[in-house]
Amino acid sequence: MAKEMTCVSCPLGCLLTVVFEDGKALSVTGNSCKRGIAYAETEMTNPTRMLTTTVKVRGGVLPVLPVKSDKPVPKSRMFECMRVINAVVLDAPVHIGDVVIKDILGTGIDVIATNDMTSV
């Protein structure tokens, strides 16, 4: 069977055609780079997405700091991750790239700061 899907790995958004059997990708076409193939393969088995959100900060110039997962998170666990992240309060200063939450929900994925936050 064949299925069309949009690769979301980058803003180019290539339209992929995936030929599959038993939920496994056999061939992928329409991709402009290797990442498209990897995307189609995980999308057929365990879809994942980058998670970006904010974390509360005490004593910073702004009340929240942007963060991201350092690897894509399984789509099915997005909201669970959000609950964990929203329970955290950091103390300023924080530096871009600092690990904010290690191994969130035992996934092996870290949540890292994506901006600097200076203290007031």
Add this chain to the structure above:
Amino acid sequence: MVVIGGGPAGLAAALRARDCGVKRIVVLERADTLGGILEQCIHTGFGLHYFGEELSGPEYAHRFIELLQKTDITVMTDTMVIGIDKNRVVTAVSPEHGLMKIEAKAVVLAMGCRERPRGALAIAGSRPAGIMTAGTAQKYVNLDGYMPGKKVVILGSGDIGLIMARRMTLEGAEVKMVCELMPFSGGLTRNIVQCLDDFNIPLRLSCTVIKTHGRERLEGVTVANVNERFEVVPGTEEFVECDTLLLSVGLIPENELTKELGIALDSVTGGPIVDEMRQTEFEGVFACGNVLQVHDLVDYVTLEAQLAGEGAANYILGNNQAEKVYVRPECGLGVRYLVPQKINIKNHRDVKLYFRVNAIYKNARVVLEVDGTVISNKRKVKLAPGEMEDVLLKAEVLAAMREDSRVLVRVDV
């Protein structure tokens, strides 16, 4: 050299001009930080072309801010430019320095764009709280840590609206639907997939908001379908309960300063008319980034700004300023606009022509013609108005052109 705006465009233009040998450069930014709109775009999707990595907005900006801090380029934040005169004297105000006048040899306009406000739309109803642009909501949530509502309807399927649909859903809001007046979305396909489809948020095409309800606070909206002439189809009106209406109905280049200088604007892009180095019709004044044309990818903003930075440097240093002979590329079938609008054929370098199409095309071809000869003919699986395209005009083709040569870009279906 004076750079107006410290977003990705201004930063890249300043850095490139420095690399080209301009000694005194000042970047003026009205906000208290550099980075422009990227500071509030906390999602990832920036830099894949330029850095080969998928970065968030602040991370992308940070790379350039770091480079800038290693130079002696002067940065003045909290500084708003209020005018430029015919002698390229830039007037700016800041709480720290008061009113300033800076004499510039070259000016780079990098003011970005702003969102079309509600006033630009005809929606019936009073003006209760809870109606705002998607970008304003983005700032509230991502910088101020404040959620503007719990039940949300989004009007317009531009990227900011799509990104905010996901963002507010993740923070616990219920996003009821995204209504789009056109029969297609203006946003990137990837954003429809990962911001709407992932969360089962319906995208209603050919649909709009015709009325808002509520006096103090928004209580709901009436949505309805429209026909090909954008007239409401009677009987399709539907009440949708919500406390927040986000508008994502387009961006307008911020060209007040440009207009003041009497610089001609392109009626389609809303930005100034420029040549291949992004020089406007006012000598010594260059433009790049969203002030020139609304970009969906910051990577292209950076590339465009580097051209402008190099152009401004050449102008200041007197390089390549010999006789200029311009041809004006033409928009053929399916092409809404082209940037740059004019090309100096004496400047022998590869020129990328950026454009947008006027509708969705599948399995189409992008054709570049010079004097009736097809120079390139590229197959595209999909072309959409929401995604900027480009074709390359090679230096050797340019070198063979005459002043009456005709350059045409069209879509073949």
